[in-house]
Amino acid sequence: MEQKNITEYSINYEIKDHPSVKGLQIIEGKSNFPISWLNKQGYCEYQLYLEHMKGIESPSTPEMTHGSAIHKQLEDAFKQDAKKVSFEQTMEESKNEASMSRECFVVSPNNGIRGYIDEIWMKPEEIVIIDDKPGRSPYESTMNQVRAYCLAFKDMTGDKRKIKGALRERGTENLFWIEPFTEDVEKQIKFTIDRMHGLFDGTKPFIPTRNPKKCHSCRFKHDCEHAQ
Numbered sequence: 165m166e167q168k169n170i171t172e173y174s175i176n177y178e179i180k181d182h183p184s185v186k187g188l189q190i191i192e193g194k195s196n197f198p199i200s201w202l203n204k205q206g207y208c209e210y211q212l213y214l215e216h217m218k219g220i221e222s223p224s225t226p227e228m229t230h231g232s233a234i235h236k237q238l239e240d241a242f243k244q245d246a247k248k249v250s251f252e253q254t255m256e257e258s259k260n261e262a263s264m265s266r267e268c269f270v271v272s273p274n275n276g277i278r279g280y281i282d283e284i285w286m287k288p289e290e291i292v293i294i295d296d297k298p299g300r301s302p303y304e305s306t307m308n309q310v311r312a313y314c315l316a317f318k319d320m321t322g323d324k325r326k327i328k329g330a331l332r333e334r335g336t337e338n339l340f341w342i343e344p345f346t347e348d349v350e351k352q353i354k355f356t357i358d359r360m361h362g363l364f365d366g367t368k369p370f371i372p373t374r375n376p377k378k379c380h381s382c383r384f385k386h387d388c389e390h391a392q
């Protein structure tokens with residue numbers, strides 16, 4: 165597959181920072197959160213409260229630092245070889261010839277989500293959206309993250325090709341989970357995204373985990389009144 169470095173987009177939305185929730189934006193008049201927050205929500209919703217509502221800062225864990233370093237290496241290597249193109253051109257050309265891109269930005273003002281897809285394969289017959297993760301276990305939180313990328317891509321492009329979401333073991337070619345983005349999957353992820361918006365607009369409570377093992381490894385445990 166030809167490697168294409170997507171550097172331009174024709175979208176031009178009105179974007180503002182949310183006045184009180186750190187990292188939340190208002191895009192086209194609606195709250196919009198980074199899709200990676202779904203991963204935190206699956207771990208413990210109270211982490212979202214501490215980090216983004218209370219603004220508590222906490223150092224990255226060694227796992228996070230290591231993950232970011234591998235991620236950057238892969239991205240730098242990709243950029244050296246890839247041709248620079250626009251998102252729209254990549255979409256159009258992929259209807260005839262498959263291509264692969266990394267760090268592909270997607271945004272859906274309708275659903276209030278945005279983020280960067282680690283890797284996307286645009287093929288004439290289908291789109292495959294891949295997120296790199298440490299380990300080989302698909303968790304609900306990581307699957308939800310990929311489902312949200314699929315939703316944002318579908319809403320942003322209106323493309324009619326089949327979409328698949330996949331998780332890959334970081335630094336390898338091992339796709340250890342792959343799922344077609346069906347109507348049922350779309351309904352399910354929209355429900356979770358609605359819950360996230362409910363947390364930030366104050367209509368739903370941030371529920372702390374009851375799993376002491378999660379608290380033990382949590383980088384906010386010293387600031388959390390629910391730590392077990």
Ligand code: SF4
Pocket residue numbers: 207208209210211214372373378379380382383384385388389390391392
């Ligand atoms: S210490 Fe436990 S309850 Fe508190 S934010 Fe961390 S994981 Fe959640």
